[in-house]
Amino acid sequence: MTFEDQARAAKRAAVTLATLNRVAKDAALNAMADALADAERSVLDANLRDVDRAREAGTSDALIDRLRLNPQRVDGMVGGLRDLARLPDPVGDVVRGWTNANGVQVRQVRVPFGVVGIIYEARPNVTADAAGICLKSGNAALLRGSSSALESNRAVVQALRAGLEAVGLPADAVQLVEGGREVTDELMAARGLVDVLIPRGGAGLINAVVNGSKVPVIETGTGNCHIFVDASADQAMAIEILLNAKVQRPSVCNAAETLLVHAAIADEFVPKALDALAAQGVTVHGTDAVQRYSDQVVPAGPDEFDAEYLSLDIAAAVVDSVDAAIEHIRDHTTGHSETIVTNDRVSADRFVAQVDAAAVLVNASSRFVDGGEFGFGAEIGISTQKLHARGPMGLAEMTSSKYIVTGDGQTRP
Amino acid sequence: MTFEDQARAAKRAAVTLATLNRVAKDAALNAMADALADAERSVLDANLRDVDRAREAGTSDALIDRLRLNPQRVDGMVGGLRDLARLPDPVGDVVRGWTNANGVQVRQVRVPFGVVGIIYEARPNVTADAAGICLKSGNAALLRGSSSALESNRAVVQALRAGLEAVGLPADAVQLVEGGREVTDELMAARGLVDVLIPRGGAGLINAVVNGSKVPVIETGTGNCHIFVDASADQAMAIEILLNAKVQRPSVCNAAETLLVHAAIADEFVPKALDALAAQGVTVHGTDAVQRYSDQVVPAGPDEFDAEYLSLDIAAAVVDSVDAAIEHIRDHTTGHSETIVTNDRVSADRFVAQVDAAAVLVNASSRFVDGGEFGFGAEIGISTQKLHARGPMGLAEMTSSKYIVTGDGQTRP
Incomplete structure (x- = not known):
């Protein structure tokens, strides 16, 4: 036939x-x-x-x-x-x-x-x-x-x-x-x-x-998913969400691939995040600003902020503001699922309004962006297009x- | 630039x-x-x-x-x-x-x-x-x-x-x-x-x-729209709908381009339809079964059931049943707006269920398939795709x- x-x-x-x-x-x-x-x-x-x-x-x-x-x-x-x-x-x-x-x-x-x-x-x-x-x-x-x-x-x-x-x-x-x-x-x-x-x-x-x-x-399908940890974030919550999104099932499209940390909390948060990720066997590929905190951080190559690892690897960078995080995401997103961890209402609203993706999350793991978790009962895939x-x-x-x-x-x- | x-x-x-x-x-x-x-x-x-x-x-x-x-x-x-x-x-x-x-x-x-x-x-x-x-x-x-x-x-x-x-x-x-x-x-x-x-x-x-x-x-946009007049149709209503769909604005995509008549009423309905269309200056391009009723009918060429005239022309054929009408439409539709005129509930339901088009009409003019008529206030176009x-x-x-x-x-x- x-x-x-x-x-x-x-x-x-x-x-x-x-x-x-x-x-x-x-x-x-x-x-x-x-x-x-x-x-x-x-x-x-x-x-x-x-x-x-x-x-x-x-x-x-x-x-x-x-x-x-x-x-x-x-x-x-x-x-x-x-x-x-x-x-x-x-x-x-x-x-x-x-x-x-x-x-x-x-x-x-x-x-x-x-x-x-x-x-x-x-x-x-x-x-x-x-x-x-x-x-x-x-x-x-x-x-x-x-x-x-x-x-x-x-x-x-x-x-x-x-x-x-x-x-x-x-x-x-x-x-x-x-x-x-x-x-x-x-x-x-x-x-x-x-x-x-x-x-x-x-x-x-x-x-x-x-x-x-x-x-x-x-x-x-393709998900270069970011987690942005805002200056106002509950840092313990941010670590939980980061680990869940990266480690719970690294090979799937709604797993985290990039960590962005607000500069105002970088000195406090980045070392904690690096320890927590290392404890789970995650390799961090960081910019200079991230490498400062640990010699375990691998330098991030020029294309690493654009690709899915789908493995126990994550890219990491420090950004100066919510707007800088939004800008970074705009340049690198595949439009799948983008997360902000914040206790600031204005930051959350701005992130939700301006990040252009199928799903935008506030204080929850991107692993929830899934037909099963949404209660659809069955899922043929996750659309990253707008039509x-x-x-x-x-x-x-x-x-x-x-x-x-x-x-x-x-x-x- | x-x-x-x-x-x-x-x-x-x-x-x-x-x-x-x-x-x-x-x-x-x-x-x-x-x-x-x-x-x-x-x-x-x-x-x-x-x-x-x-x-x-x-x-x-x-x-x-x-x-x-x-x-x-x-x-x-x-x-x-x-x-x-x-x-x-x-x-x-x-x-x-x-x-x-x-x-x-x-x-x-x-x-x-x-x-x-x-x-x-x-x-x-x-x-x-x-x-x-x-x-x-x-x-x-x-x-x-x-x-x-x-x-x-x-x-x-x-x-x-x-x-x-x-x-x-x-x-x-x-x-x-x-x-x-x-x-x-x-x-x-x-x-x-x-x-x-x-x-x-x-x-x-x-x-x-x-x-x-x-x-x-x-x-x-493209609309090769059919009107099927069922055996049970109110024939006066069918003429009104036919004329409105063909003549009220022939150059648009929701205008009628093909008339299909149930064989059981062809002897009675086709001559009335031909007279009414002729009175409005419409040229009918018919199959042999339609040409029988008037020498004004132009023979329909092999491709005429597939094209939009967008003018005061209409193709016409006689079909043996609702199923034959559905079959004809399946072979020739552009998926825009398809109409049945009928007083038979079973015919209407069958036509509505089986004709695959953006709009299926029962006893109403296809000219209603329009953003303005639907109350949308503005219309960028009429989609004939399914996505x-x-x-x-x-x-x-x-x-x-x-x-x-x-x-x-x-x-x-």
Whole structure:
């Protein structure tokens, strides 16, 4: 089957999905979960073949860890599908509505996008998560996984499709897009067949999709997140938030990557912060003003304030004021999550108003910027763009809307 | 000034605009209106030079009509700016908010996009309209008008900038982007400097921007709108809606372009429809099944069901069922506004659920799908894409949002 055939089949399946009620979609999700649980053995076998192939190709241990499935991870995928079945259905929600003076009634109602393409890297669990979120939001999914996970993805998708068929729904609502690089290009060029593309993965993948796609893209993920500790901050609180944001899970996009400290408290706060970070095994990459406080601080290179470490490393600088912190963030932010720790109302308001990011936090850890923590129940990613959805994307963000206009013969004068 | 300098200046101005309250923005809009009213003479002189140049270049009368300004059209631009000052400010609206179990408070608040690029064709009144809508929604505007309207646009923008300066705001909040084709390419490539691009104009312009832009685009405008007259329709009502949608203003995107008639009533309805359309000077381009009823019907060519006439022409076909109508629309729609005239509840529900368009109408004219008719007060265009905004775009659709997360030291376990 060519890519275009796949996309057309997805579009046909999407017509069916768009009019399913919640009961039917939840039955499908549970059937997909059942089928995936039944297929655990074949999924794990397929995954072993992927892992062996990756190892032979000299793949890094970190990447192999992301690629590897085990019974717990398969259970996680199965449980994720069942969790989705317990969430409310966004489709059909009336966003707003009114009656015009002439009696014409207007309602804006949530509808599925139609066909959603997901381009992602080595984690095979994304396959089930993304397919489930698309199904619950009434969208057909074209899943473009990594070639390194091909056998695992095939086994997962085969199970999910069997689940769909078990409840009489079109299997083509969930398809794996296979083939070389040119197929990714076809997916990105498929305007009119694919309604939205969501890249999930590292900055390289996301930039390639953003720059190459004619299909509308929702940009997710890169988070060069700052913590600014203001002069008025509760310093003990600032240390707690700093450690949580940096250490609790360093590999994720809402983890802290840069510490900015107000000059007025640098002599007092920076040494405490350096000790606390060192105790957690964090390497600090600092400017001259930070290096003064400890010879453990590594000099920060010129680009270090622009990149995500995604590891136990953090960049650090001293700034002269809230405005200087805002300015630094404006120059280096990826627009994900930016934090101020302060007890000063004016500083907090200024930071919140002027920092341009999906989320701005006052006295709380940036690790809270997450669909699960926001209570969305499911998350397809965290949007760092301004169009359509910004911040954690749950089921509602996986929908478009349609105006339904009803009258009894009204015409425009 | 290079384009990049202009875009950076717009970005700096956007920082100021983002934190203005409504009083300040309304004062700016009124000052822009005053300055434009004062500049009427120089705007009309500049326009005369554009019109003369266009005439020498052999431009069509229709295009020259779009290009031409007169005192009434300048008054319309001035009045449009004052009307915007009377509308509520979308910025700062709390879209939703909640408190997490741990006491962390989350609010989703509307914020401006930042810098909005508008690429448009010959009408110089778009210059003032777009600048005003951007300003009211807190966005800096980069206006890429047509070279044919260059002198008019310069005069309008000069007046608007003078108005901004009169109230102490940065003039660079409104800029005209001048230069050759390569500057349009720079604008479309300016991801990171420009937050969203909105093309306004014909299908050619819109497709060029959609296909060429790396900046996120909101697609507006093309409307191949269908009217399906069901077997159960009130036929007098159907004629009224058909005439209104086709004739009241044929050149706009929400005008009807195709008539579909249920076969069960074709013998009775089609002759009435043909007479009524002929009486209004409408040429019908029909399939064989329609040509049977009158030798005035022109045979519809193979592509006529796919194009907008935007004139007193309409394509017509007979279909066997609601499903066949839905199928025809699925194959030919541009996703703008699709109408059913019916007294059958099941047909109406089916059509509403299955037709995939920004607006679906039951027993009302598609001419109602319009920001003004929807009560939005202002409209930047009608989106025919599914991402971000779908249907008429008012001020709220010209904003993004930001999550504001506040706590008293919470960290993630």
